[in-house]
Amino acid sequence: NAGVTQTPKFRILKIGQSMTLQCAQDMNHNYMYWYRQDPGMGLKLIYYSVGAGITDKGEVPNGYNVSRSTTEDFPLRLELAAPSQTSVYFCASSNPQGSGSEAFFGQGTRLTVV
């Protein structure tokens, strides 16, 4: 059981470049999330999805876009990368049945924008 899989693990981008962070889960979870982690700041929610075709903004959505064409995949797109987007990105999923369900996290993507 792979759980939540993120690719790539590491990436260096130049300012102004674009890229897509991939996230896939095999637990048939409807709810999926993207967070960014910055030192001393905890995790901040970028975008979330409650099912295929449904996405919404989180706390820090500027500079990012998402799509959810299938239950399994939830890619995060960075357009015109900026140094402020240097961070570690985590994808997560959870079972929507009840607020007591924990979220399962991928291993993260460490992105550096230079």
Place this chain on the structure above:
Amino acid sequence: AQSVAQPEDQVNVAEGNPLTVKCTYSVSGNPYLFWYVQYPNRGLQFLLKYITGDNLVKGSYGFEAEFNKSQTSFHLKKPSALVSDSALYFCAVRDVWQAGTALIFGKGTTLSVSS
């Protein structure tokens, strides 16, 4: 708004001693509280959660947490620390007022266990 606070950036304990990592919360309605651990260059691993019922919750790796409604706290505890417990610990609350019911995280506490 839902929020959690972890008042300590770092906690240092000696191996074999009990450890406590503090968390306080602010929620509207019933709290759904979680603890996660992050080892270097890894994702977050679920440790335990409080939904309802007993105030003392037991979780993975010998950890437990005590829910205290009057003090709005959910402190993580372990009777005897191991060097391998050294990691970054996050407290989180579920935002039941948001459509995605995402977890809201504290800033994290680094636990350092010395041998």
